[in-house]
Amino acid sequence: MSNGSQATTEVFENLKLELRRGCLTLAVLTQLRSERYGYTLRKALADDGLEIDEGTLYPLLRRLESQGLLVSQWREEDKRNKRFYRLSPMGEQILEQLLGEWQRINTSLSKILQEA
Amino acid sequence: MSPSSSRNPLDLVDRYLQAVRFWLPKTRRQEDLLAELGEDLRSQIEDKESELGHALGKDEISEILKRCGAPMVVASRLGPRRHLIGPTLFPVYEFVLKMVLLWILVPVFIFIVGPATLASTNGDWGKTALVTLGNLWSGSFVAAGIITLVFGILERTHAIADINCKWDPSSLPPLQKPERRTSFVQTICELAFNVFGLVWLLLVPNHPFLILGPAAAFLKFGPFWYTFYVPVVLLTVAVIVRLAVALARSQWTAFPLWSQLLQTAVSLILVHYMIQAAGYTVHGEWHPFVTIADDVRSSEQFVRFTKIAAIVNVALMISLVCTWVGLCIGGAVQVWELLKHIRKQGTVSQQPASVQLR
Numbered sequence: 001m002s003n004g005s006q007a008t009t010e011v012f013e014n015l016k017l018e019l020r021r022g023c024l025t026l027a028v029l030t031q032l033r034s035e036r037y038g039y040t041l042r043k044a045l046a047d048d049g050l051e052i053d054e055g056t057l058y059p060l061l062r063r064l065e066s067q068g069l070l071v072s073q074w075r076e077e078d079k080r081n082k083r084f085y086r087l088s089p090m091g092e093q094i095l096e097q098l099l100g101e102w103q104r105i106n107t108s109l110s111k112i113l114q115e116a
Numbered sequence: 117m118s119p120s121s122s123r124n125p126l127d128l129v130d131r132y133l134q135a136v137r138f139w140l141p142k143t144r145r146q147e148d149l150l151a152e153l154g155e156d157l158r159s160q161i162e163d164k165e166s167e168l169g170h171a172l173g174k175d176e177i178s179e180i181l182k183r184c185g186a187p188m189v190v191a192s193r194l195g196p197r198r199h200l201i202g203p204t205l206f207p208v209y210e211f212v213l214k215m216v217l218l219w220i221l222v223p224v225f226i227f228i229v230g231p232a233t234l235a236s237t238n239g240d241w242g243k244t245a246l247v248t249l250g251n252l253w254s255g256s257f258v259a260a261g262i263i264t265l266v267f268g269i270l271e272r273t274h275a276i277a278d279i280n281c282k283w284d285p286s287s288l289p290p291l292q293k294p295e296r297r298t299s300f301v302q303t304i305c306e307l308a309f310n311v312f313g314l315v316w317l318l319l320v321p322n323h324p325f326l327i328l329g330p331a332a333a334f335l336k337f338g339p340f341w342y343t344f345y346v347p348v349v350l351l352t353v354a355v356i357v358r359l360a361v362a363l364a365r366s367q368w369t370a371f372p373l374w375s376q377l378l379q380t381a382v383s384l385i386l387v388h389y390m391i392q393a394a395g396y397t398v399h400g401e402w403h404p405f406v407t408i409a410d411d412v413r414s415s416e417q418f419v420r421f422t423k424i425a426a427i428v429n430v431a432l433m434i435s436l437v438c439t440w441v442g443l444c445i446g447g448a449v450q451v452w453e454l455l456k457h458i459r460k461q462g463t464v465s466q467q468p469a470s471v472q473l474r
Contacts, residue, residue, distance in 0.1 A: 038152050039159035054184055055193025058152050062145065082155055083148075 024052060026102060028060060029087065029095045032070060037082040061085055069094055125174040129157050131288040132181050139191035139207035142459070149194045157184065178285040186283040201267050209267040216259050225252045307359040314352045321345070334412045334421045335428070340404040344390055351386060355379060373457055377450040384443045391436050405432045 027050050031041055038058060045052055064070045069091035074083050087095060133154050140146040160180050165172055172180075184190060191207055201209050225248055233251075234244040316326060324332040358375045365371065394404040406428050408421050415421070 037155070039156045042156065043163075053193070054153050054156050055190050058149050058156075059194060062149065080155060080158065081151070083152055 024050065024056070024060065025064070026095075026098055028057070028064065029069065029091060029098065032085050032087050032091070033095075035084050035086040037077075037084050039082075041085070064091070125172060125177045126161070127291065128174060128177045128181060128285055128288065129154065129161070130291050132157070132184075132187060132285060134291060135187035135288050136191045136194070139188050139211075140195055146194065153184075153190070153194070157181070174286070181285040182283070187288070201264070202271050205267055205271050209263070212267075213260060213263055216263060217256055221252065221255055221259060225255070303359055303363045307356065307363065310352060310356045310359060314349070314356060317345075317349055317352060328406065331406075331424060331428070334409050334415070334417075335406045335425055336409045338404050338407045338429075340390070340394055343393060344386070347386055351379075351382060354382075370454075370457055373450065373454045377447065377454055380443055380447040380450055384440065384447060387436060387440045387443060391433075391440060394433055394436065402426075403429055405429050 027045055027048075028041065031044050036044065038054075038061070042052055042054070042057055061070065061072070065072055065085070068088060070085050071088045072083050072085045074081050076082075133150055136153065137146075137150055140150065157180065161172055161177060164176065164180065168176075185193075188207055192202075192205075195207065229251060230244065230248045233247050234241070237243045237247070320326050324335075324337065328335050358379060362368070362372045362375070403425055406425050408418065408425055412418065412421060
């Protein structure tokens with residue numbers, strides 16, 4: 001790969017990462033309106049076309065929990081300990097605000113793309 | 117058994133988690149993340165098994181692990197964010213830095229540079245300590261700088277960018293054995309030895325032959341014995357109780373550590389007072405442990421007996437000092453073991469079953 005195309009790929013990857021970061025948070029919060037554990041959450045996201053690896057999801061869940069948006073609990077299910085997550089009351093409020101913001105950005109972006 | 121010939125394919129998951137743990141900081145948060153990763157991998161395996169209708173083999177599990185990523189890369193994602201040196205290289209950087217600073221520089225300065233400086237300063241300990249510490253500080257600073265620079269260059273040149281593509285799960289190191297509990301046989305032997313010792317101690321006052329041998333005919337215990345006899349017997353009883361508890365409650369992994377440390381501390385205090393008391397002379401004579409028996413004082417061999425008594429007293433005094441030094445070293449090792457145990461407990465106390473290696 002030439003230096004130019006390598007640089008383009010790198011820039012694209014970085015921008016894609018930035019774009020995905022916010023979307024992932026929103027997707028995770030939305031999925032956690034109902035209680036899930038890590039693997040089922042990851043599977044649900046993948047089924048909807050949003051693949052997320054283990055190394056990204058679990059630190060993200062910890063961060064959201066430390067911000068007070070999620071609550072979690074280790075519980076046994078099928079003879080194995082699993083950590084279940086769900087939205088906290090504060091998380092529910094923030095999610096509503098974020099979804100409103102998302103709708104506004106989406107509408108604006110659609111308009112901009114149509115005009116271009 | 118070699119890692120690749122392990123019979124249970126699920127061993128691979130445990131070996132994988134062990135390898136990821138190696139690169140993670142030893143904190144409770146990381147143990148928790150590791151537990152979730154383990155649960156995720158097992159769920160993936162379970163899902164795949166129900167999809168295929170049979171238990172997964174080593175190769176299929178390897179595929180899942182490969183998809184998850186090389187242990188070092190996964191650890192870098194799970195670990196805290198780094199800036200100067202990226203998350204992929206940071207665990208290696210941290211490892212190399214620790215190795216060089218703690219396991220190379222510090223021993224070199226203590227065992228080579230320090231003695232050399234001591235020789236060059238004609239035995240001036242104060243000056244040696246100052247010069248060695250100053251050199252150690254500047255040496256550490258330079259070494260850390262060079263290591264950081266090398267890793268900074270590696271980071272910028274993407275020298276290990278393909279690390280995630282090349283790794284092979286079957287090359288993971290075998291599982292380490294779980295922490296050894298206190299050995300049953302060892303505790304039984306210690307207990308038997310101490311019970312025997314207690315019986316022996318209780319018999320000694322009426323049967324001095326048991327300790328003095330044939331010399332009991334012309335030697336008797338000095339005043340020292342009567343002062344310290346009861347504390348020594350009580351200490352032996354305490355040791356027996358400690359060993360019995362350790363035997364009955366082998367699951368109390370911390371008990372043998374702190375109780376042994378307590379025992380060492382009490383023994384150290386006792387031996388310290390013994391050495392102090394043994395240093396005193398009575399009427400200009402020094403015979404703390406044994407003295408000449410009253411009925412042989414008028415014997416023709418009195419001078420010879422006095423010499424024997426003096427030799428026995430010196431030998432016992434040297435033994436006491438050696439015991440004191442041994443207890444100090446043993447105590448330091450026990451403190452270190454206890455701290456290691458506390459630290460380990462701290463990181464795994466909230467570790468759920470899912471991360472435990474079966």
